[in-house]
Structures are given as structure tokens and as C-alpha cells.
Amino acid sequence: AQSVTQPDIHITVSEGASLELRCNYSYGATPYLFWYVQSPGQGLQLLLKYFSGDTLVQGIKGFEAEFKRSQSSFNLRKPSVHWSDAAEYFCAVGPYSSASKIIFGSGTRLSIRP
Amino acid sequence: GAGVSQSPRYKVAKRGQDVALRCDPISGHVSLFWYQQALGQGPEFLTYFQNEAQLDKSGLPSDRFFAERPEGSVSTLKIQRTQQEDSAVYLCASSFLAGGLNEQFFGPGTRLTVL
Numbered sequence: 001a002q003s004v005t006q007p008d009i010h011i012t013v014s015e016g017a018s019l020e021l022r023c024n025y026s027y028g029a030t031p032y033l034f035w036y037v038q039s040p041g042q043g044l045q046l047l048l049k050y051f052s053g054d055t056l057v058q059g060i061k062g063f064e065a066e067f068k069r070s071q072s073s074f075n076l077r078k079p080s081v082h083w084s085d086a087a088e089y090f091c092a093v094g095p096y097s098s099a100s101k102i103i104f105g106s107g108t109r110l111s112i113r114p
Numbered sequence: 115g116a117g118v119s120q121s122p123r124y125k126v127a128k129r130g131q132d133v134a135l136r137c138d139p140i141s142g143h144v145s146l147f148w149y150q151q152a153l154g155q156g157p158e159f160l161t162y163f164q165n166e167a168q169l170d171k172s173g174l175p176s177d178r179f180f181a182e183r184p185e186g187s188v189s190t191l192k193i194q195r196t197q198q199e200d201s202a203v204y205l206c207a208s209s210f211l212a213g214g215l216n217e218q219f220f221g222p223g224t225r226l227t228v229l
Contacts, residue, residue, distance in 0.1 A: 004156075032215050043118065043220035044157070044205070051215070090156050100147070100170045100214040104156030 002027045004093050004105035012111040015083055021076040021108050023065075023091030031072040032094035034102065035065055039087040047089075050074065061085070086112045116140075118221035120206050126227045127196045135191045135224045139208030146189050147218060148181055149205040157205050162187060164212050196228045 001028045013019055025031055035047040048059025055067040065076045072092060088109050094102040119138045127133050139146050145164055149157035150173075160179065163172040165186040174181070178197075183189040193200055203225050207218035 022193075036220075041222070043222050044218075045220070049217070073200045092156075094215045100145075100162035101159045101173070102214045102218075104149075104158070106154070106156050 001105055002031070002093055004091050004103055006089075006091055006105035006108050008108045010109045010111065012113055013081055016080050016114045017109070019076075019078045019081045019085070021110070022076045022088050022092075023050055023076065024072050024107060025074065025093045026072065027093060030069070032102075033065075033067060034092040034094065035059065035063070035076050036090045036092060036104075037087050038059075038090065038107075042051075044090065047076070049105075068108055081110075083112045083114070090095075118208055118219050118225050119203075120221040122224060123222065124225050124227075126229065127153070128229055129139065129196060129198060132192065132194045132198055133196055133226065135193075135204050137189045137206030137208075137221060139189070139206070140160045140210075140219055141188065143208035143210050143219070144212050145209035145214070145216070145218075146183055147207040147209070148177075148189070148191050149207065151203040151223070152207055153202070159214075160191070160204075162214065163228055165222070168192070194225075197228075198228050201226055 003023045033050040036044040038044045049058045088107045091105040092102045148160040151157045159173040163183040178194045180192045203223040205223045207220045208218045
């Protein structure tokens with residue numbers, strides 16, 4: 001069965017520091033991969049997605065993610081975080097066999113230390 | 115409106131009551147999704163509509179859950195005889211194209227509390 005694991009429940013980083021949020025997936029074929037962000041009081045927003053091609057994907061708000069097939073990972077990175085990046089981040093996988101369903105991880109809450 | 119809206123934003127129900135949750139997707143969006151998000155968890159897929167057709171309802175947890183989108187725009191998620199385990203945030207999302215692999219635009223959710 002397809003699954004997504006986000007091993008870090010909560011991460012705190014200092015403003016201006018670099019960030020890496022981990023995501024591992026379990027799926028038999030090449031998946032479609034997403035990162036969404038959920039800010040307090042707001043709906044989830046797509047940061048970036050990977051379908052094929054270049055394994056380093058650029059997204060909005062200065063985020064990027066790298067697909068590593070050998071590690072079944074799709075980690076999210078940002079070189080320098082801003083206080084406004086404090087939010088919940090969800091990794092998701094879309095099985096090729098499904099036209100509709102994507103599976104979300106349990107999320108990583110990011111706090112920013114002033 | 116500019117985005118996906120949901121109403122009510124908060125709903126408190128006594129166990130056994132029926133509830134109806136409304137979703138207004140972005141105008142012209144073909145796809146509409148419902149998700150259930152329990153506290154501290156990621157959204158879990160409930161059901162998917164392409165226009166007025168419900169193409170996937172594999173995530174509905176029981177026959178007490180029912181969703182419709184009769185005219186291919188507004189959708190209603192109905193939960194009959196609510197139970198405490200139904201307490202969660204119910205998210206609606208819409209997408210311009212068919213299928214779940216395109217960018218989904220999420221509403222703010224309806225927080226349901228069953229007492």
C-alpha cells in the first residue's frame with residue numbers, strides 16, 4: 001500500500017537558518033509527489049510538485065525539493081527561513097494508478113525562533 | 115469568490131444528530147474533493163467529484179457519510195447520526211482540471227465537534 005512518512009513532528013529553526021523537512025514514501029512505481037503548506041487559519045497551499053524530469057523542483061516562496069528514488073525521499077528545503085514560514089507542512093503522494101486520490105503524510109510543524 | 119469557501123466554519127453537534135457541510139468551489143473548477151483531517155494528522159481523502167459525477171467515494175468511512183454535487187458546482191457533505199469519532203476538520207478542495215494530480219485549492223475547513 002502507498003504511504004507517506006514525515007518523521008519529524010515538530011521542528012524549530014532560527015530565522016535566517018536553513019531548513020530541511022523530511023519525507024519518505026512507499027510506492028512501487030514512480031509516484032507523483034507534492035508539498036503543501038497549511039498556515040494557521042488558512043487552507044492548504046501547494047508549494048511544489050514533482051511528476052517527472054529534473055529531480056530538483058523549485059516551488060513558491062523560495063522552497064525547493066529533491067526527489068531521490070534510491071532513498072524513496074522527497075525532502076523540502078529552504079536556504080533561509082523567514083518568520084512567516086511558521087506553519088504545518090505536508091508531503092503527499094499521488095499514485096499513478098489513481099486519477100483522484102492523493103495521500104498526505106501526518107505533517108511537520110515548523111516553528112521559527114526569532 | 116476568489117477562493118474555495120466552506121460553511122459553517124464551526125459546527126457542534128450532539129451525538130446522533132445529522133449535519134450538513136457546504137463547499138463552494140472556485141467557479142469553473144471541474145474537480146472537487148472532500149478530506150477529513152483529524153487533530154495532528156494530515157488530510158485523508160473522502161471522496162471526489164468530476165463535475166456532478168461522484169467518481170470515487172472509496173474514502174467515506176461508513177454509510178453514514180454521503181456527499182453530493184448535483185449541479186457540478188456547490189457540494190454538500192452530509193453525516194448522519196454523528197458519532198464522537200466524526201469530530202475532525204472537514205476540508206474541501208477544487209481543481210481546474212480533472213483528477214487529483216493537478217493543483218488543488220483548499221478551503222479553510224469546517225471544524226466539526228461531536229459531543
